[in-house]
Amino acid sequence: MVLSDTPPAPLPVLADFEVVRLIGDGNHGRFYLARPPARLGIDDEYVAVKVFAGQCSEDAYRRGTRELRAFAAVACPHLARVYDAVLEENFLYAMEWFPLGSLAAPARPLGHDHALRAVRDAALAVDALHEAGMAHGDIKPGNVMLTETGGKLSDLGLARVFTAGAALTGMAPETSVEYLDPALLLGESPSRATDIWALGATLHRVLAGSGLYGELPERQPLLAIRAVQSQQPIVHASLGPDEGDVVRACLAPLGERPGTAGEVAERITGLLAD
Template identity: 65%
Template sequence: MPDRQNASIPAAIADYRIVTLLGEGNHGCFYLAEAPARLGLSTDLVAVKVFAGQYSEDAYRRGVRELRAFAAVHSPLFVRIYDAALEADTFLYAMEYFPLGSLGSPAQQMPRGDILRALEDAARAVHALHEAGSTHGDIKPANIMVDEHGGKLSDLGLARVLNAGTRLTGMAPATSVEYIDPELLFGGAPSRSTDIWALGATINRALTGDGLYGELPLDQPMLAIRAVQSCRPRISPSLEADEAALVESCLAPLESRPPTAEAVADRIAALRNR
């Protein structure tokens, strides 16, 4: 039955009938929705991300181009994208729905081995994206979805694409700041290496629940950014020695990081299989 307890949840967006709110952040909301028949899907339910704010046709075209590039990699470790639309100046896209949630908000407590498996899958997905000539730009536990087989990578950093020309420091959501290579906050360009930094931060948080900078003020993005710019990241003491060594290598200076996300995935696999 659709959840209508929250009056702010719309009954429908475009031709998607909304069931309930799955989550929200600085750049928009995720809804559980009934898939329209035109998509011809074998599943009744999809997750729909609706970006906050109004977007132009140009922004819509940029977003669709990025989603197509993501989908064109054809990796089974990516969340499937079904549709994108511009509805009354609002950009949205529909994707695969994961009842088990994400590493950021799992539906149930996950054994450490399952967390490592999801992290490994995400790192291999990042490598596939890099080999296709793209970067992700928003790797974090909330964007690693969980199913019975492991993990799938979702939600490219589309905000930077939709808002072309906006500096990262002016648009980074506080929920992502912990996972952003400080080089980017000082004006650097997204790259394989900055995604590897994000993988290290994600491993630290997913395995321990600890943030590299403690708990940042999620309701004040600029304060969160200042905290990151003024502090050194602290690897969680809860990590085992070889886990901490992996995170440390991901956070190292650019020239000392693992050369590829695949190398990170192989080290996670070794941790999982020991």
């Protein structure tokens, strides 16, 4: 191991949260582990605070806060709890902290059924959002957080809220492209159907360990989008017949997919061994 003389970057000041450490760095911002202020009145020792990259206007702050309030108001045990939103130089919000990590980066080895239960729980969360009149818009393994018994869905697709009117191709990171219904890249808006497609792509990644398009170029979103647009998604041969059927149902043409994310959850439950 080579030791570096470069000191670690100082932790930022994030409102009245006591920042402990950086826990994630993505295309649209960073997540920090922090202790919540007493004003929130919550029992959690830690929360995760997401800080969006770039400055945020007052109008974008109002849009983002409105979306988060609507998300937090949906009564579903499989949605991550959202506690606070603050506008300083950047937009930041605090949510439930998941020490077990996500489907994309689990903190410990993940069993097959645990992973399936996490996707099943995410589908139930998506169904609750849909019934409340909302589409998530960014379902992927990194947004399916792990609990001891399954999972919770987090990180409502706020990037589209902060970039209202921008083309999706201008804000979709390569880590999300694999899970985007191709219809979105052609101008469709997030909907029940596009979220169901994303659930199928997420389930495929969990079961096969690979993407529907192979491995897309890293840190090159435009090349990733081009790859997705130039080929058809392929369900990996390693999936069992029942597993493949669930994935294919989610990826079917518009109008032929399961009618609700709740139906997807039921079909995933049928794949569980216990």
